[in-house]
Amino acid sequence: MAVKRAADTAAEPAAAKKVLMRPAVPTNKTMPTDYSFIEPAPAGCRKIVSFNVNSLAAACKKGFKEYVAAEDPDILCLQETKANQPMAFLLSKKQYPHQFWHCSRAKKGYSGTAIFSKIKPLRSQYGFETSTIDDEGRLITLEFESFHLVACYVPNAGEKLVRLDRRMRWDDAMRAHLEELEKSKPVIYTGDLNVAHCEIDLARPDSNHRSAGFTDEERGSFSKTLQGSAFPRIDAFRHLHPDARADAYTYFGYRANCREKSVGWRLDYFVVSQPLLSRVAGVINRNQCYGASDHVPLLLYLRDKDHSA
Amino acid sequence: MAVKRAADTAAEPAAAKKVLMRPAVPTNKTMPTDYSFIEPAPAGCRKIVSFNVNSLAAACKKGFKEYVAAEDPDILCLQETKANQPMAFLLSKKQYPHQFWHCSRAKKGYSGTAIFSKIKPLRSQYGFETSTIDDEGRLITLEFESFHLVACYVPNAGEKLVRLDRRMRWDDAMRAHLEELEKSKPVIYTGDLNVAHCEIDLARPDSNHRSAGFTDEERGSFSKTLQGSAFPRIDAFRHLHPDARADAYTYFGYRANCREKSVGWRLDYFVVSQPLLSRVAGVINRNQCYGASDHVPLLLYLRDKDHSA
DNA sequence: CGTTGAATG
DNA sequence: CATTGAACG
Numbered sequence: 001m002a003v004k005r006a007a008d009t010a011a012e013p014a015a016a017k018k019v020l021m022r023p024a025v026p027t028n029k030t031m032p033t034d035y036s037f038i039e040p041a042p043a044g045c046r047k048i049v050s051f052n053v054n055s056l057a058a059a060c061k062k063g064f065k066e067y068v069a070a071e072d073p074d075i076l077c078l079q080e081t082k083a084n085q086p087m088a089f090l091l092s093k094k095q096y097p098h099q100f101w102h103c104s105r106a107k108k109g110y111s112g113t114a115i116f117s118k119i120k121p122l123r124s125q126y127g128f129e130t131s132t133i134d135d136e137g138r139l140i141t142l143e144f145e146s147f148h149l150v151a152c153y154v155p156n157a158g159e160k161l162v163r164l165d166r167r168m169r170w171d172d173a174m175r176a177h178l179e180e181l182e183k184s185k186p187v188i189y190t191g192d193l194n195v196a197h198c199e200i201d202l203a204r205p206d207s208n209h210r211s212a213g214f215t216d217e218e219r220g221s222f223s224k225t226l227q228g229s230a231f232p233r234i235d236a237f238r239h240l241h242p243d244a245r246a247d248a249y250t251y252f253g254y255r256a257n258c259r260e261k262s263v264g265w266r267l268d269y270f271v272v273s274q275p276l277l278s279r280v281a282g283v284i285n286r287n288q289c290y291g292a293s294d295h296v297p298l299l300l301y302l303r304d305k306d307h308s309a
Numbered sequence: 310m311a312v313k314r315a316a317d318t319a320a321e322p323a324a325a326k327k328v329l330m331r332p333a334v335p336t337n338k339t340m341p342t343d344y345s346f347i348e349p350a351p352a353g354c355r356k357i358v359s360f361n362v363n364s365l366a367a368a369c370k371k372g373f374k375e376y377v378a379a380e381d382p383d384i385l386c387l388q389e390t391k392a393n394q395p396m397a398f399l400l401s402k403k404q405y406p407h408q409f410w411h412c413s414r415a416k417k418g419y420s421g422t423a424i425f426s427k428i429k430p431l432r433s434q435y436g437f438e439t440s441t442i443d444d445e446g447r448l449i450t451l452e453f454e455s456f457h458l459v460a461c462y463v464p465n466a467g468e469k470l471v472r473l474d475r476r477m478r479w480d481d482a483m484r485a486h487l488e489e490l491e492k493s494k495p496v497i498y499t500g501d502l503n504v505a506h507c508e509i510d511l512a513r514p515d516s517n518h519r520s521a522g523f524t525d526e527e528r529g530s531f532s533k534t535l536q537g538s539a540f541p542r543i544d545a546f547r548h549l550h551p552d553a554r555a556d557a558y559t560y561f562g563y564r565a566n567c568r569e570k571s572v573g574w575r576l577d578y579f580v581v582s583q584p585l586l587s588r589v590a591g592v593i594n595r596n597q598c599y600g601a602s603d604h605v606p607l608l609l610y611l612r613d614k615d616h617s618a
Numbered sequence: 619c620g621t622t623g624a625a626t627g
Numbered sequence: 628c629a630t631t632g633a634a635c636g
Contacts, residue, residue, distance in 0.1 A: 254619035563628035
């Protein structure tokens with residue numbers, strides 16, 4: 001029973017706001033409480049973080065803000081915010097004066113990206129210039145002094161690969177986008193790219209050749225994206241850690257205790273235009289920070305231009 | 310990310326079953342743990358309970374079974390089970406050898422009724438004899454030696470009264486049903502009848518005259534049902550407690566702390582054919598038992614036929 | 619397994 | 628405010 005009954009609630013005082021507490025002992029369901037493992041960025045380096053939060057609202061209940069406070073990146077790129085409008089008071093304008101939100105118009109509570117930056121970009125762009133395929137808030141591009149930043153949540157090919165076709169068309173649009181940007185400046189292409197490139201990039205390659213994220217189609221498409229026409233693009237984490245296996249995974253499904261068993265996938269990337277590679281001072285997988293999401297944050301140190309070799 | 314990835318889970322052992330514990334200190338979100346207030350039934354009386362559980366699965370996590378163990382009624386009528394099929398192992402066949410489930414075929418996880426009985430009925434019937442209006446598992450009728458038991462979850466008129474019309478047609482069918490049954494034996498008509506009959510039956514009559522459950526249409530229809538053609542039907546609780554107000558409420562909406570503020574409705578009833586009234590030994594509102602549902606159990610003591618006056 | 623929004627009460 | 632099932636991942 002009930003339905004309306006708004007009349008019952010008319011002149012009642014608002015209930016006390018519930019305080020959601022995180023457990024003192026870290027479980028796998030919240031982010032850490034102790035971030036002493038985070039070291040200061042190397043001198044002359046900017047810190048850029050990419051993180052698929054699998055719902056920003058939910059992540060906030062699991063320690064997202066405390067993580068950001070501890071990590072304190074110069075630029076923070078988020079995917080799967082599932083936000084329907086900008087969350088204006090999530091992170092202070094003082095810490096991050098430049099905030100960019102791209103929310104899905106096609107489907108509510110779905111997909112969505114955001115970027116928080118301490119550095120003011122010269123330009124911002126939502127979606128593609130020449131394609132309307134991004135109606136789900138998956139792409140934000142910022143132009144900085146010495147590079148373009150492309151932060152993206154690549155469409156999943158879907159159960160039984162029902163959206164593989166759309167995914168392939170997305171990849172085409174992205175390659176065109178990167179080519180266009182590289183005419184002016186090198187690019188940092190980051191985010192949840194929703195592909196495990198090689199067998200080394202997931203725990204169970206053999207059983208996943210027809211699973212979304214590890215089809216030949218998606219892997220081949222990513223190889224193609226890494227080629228580029230003027231110069232190659234470099235998968236920075238793999239470049240620096242050619243043999244990393246389990247330590248490379250950035251995603252652990254919630255089902256079947258994948259995290260505990262290290263049954264993961266490497267789906268999140270920093271891909272840089274070759275000319276930028278010399279400025280890459282490190283890529284760090286924050287896989288201690290599982291708990292707010294089924295993904296973990298990934299971090300790039302980029303040497304400032306004057307400091308580069 | 311994720312989608313399929315069933316392949317990841319292939320040969321993994323099942324995760325340890327989670328144990329849901331109820332807090333030691335009773336809150337308003339679980340039923341009591343101490344049932345010492347439940348007294349034994351008067352000698353020569355059967356105990357019949359009606360309870361809208363607002364999802365039996367959910368109620369089970371909030372102490373429903375412990376309540377039934379303590380209350381131990383002879384007949385237990387449930388409404389809003391939201392079960393899609395009989396829950397075979399809910400209550401033992403030893404305690405309740407006769408179990409009757411009526412599940413909604415029209416909408417999954419919606420409505421639904423059940424009866425558990427220690428006494429074997431002569432006959433059981435699901436829905437109406439002459440109408441197909443009950444496609445949502447709202448009605449079970451059992452014939453016992455000396456009476457018919459009609460246990461019902463009456464359709465809500467809906468927000469903005471969008472289903473008021475359907476509700477009126479339901480009431481018509483119910484009156485025909487009762488008339489037919491009374492040709493052979495008197496009737497106990499119980500359940501969530503989804504109406505507060507009089508102003509005394511809800512906390513805020515003034516603001517609810519166009520709310521589902523307190524429209525003139527529904528109230529008038531209930532009056533009509535109480536008339537009967539051969540003999541009247543008696544609202545047993547009101548008959549025995551003519552002045553009860555807050556103590557009569559059987560429903561407290563979840564919103565706006567209605568329970569704490571005693572902002573309730575009397576929506577659950579035992580209506581008996583006049584010839585049965587002399588056997589009614591008591592009707593008890595178990596409003597200490599809030600917590601599993603937004604309704605509370607209502608209880609009828611019925612004297613055995615030989616013991617009656 | 620966990621998140622969302624829609625429907626219902 | 629609570630519950631459900633559908634969609635998605």
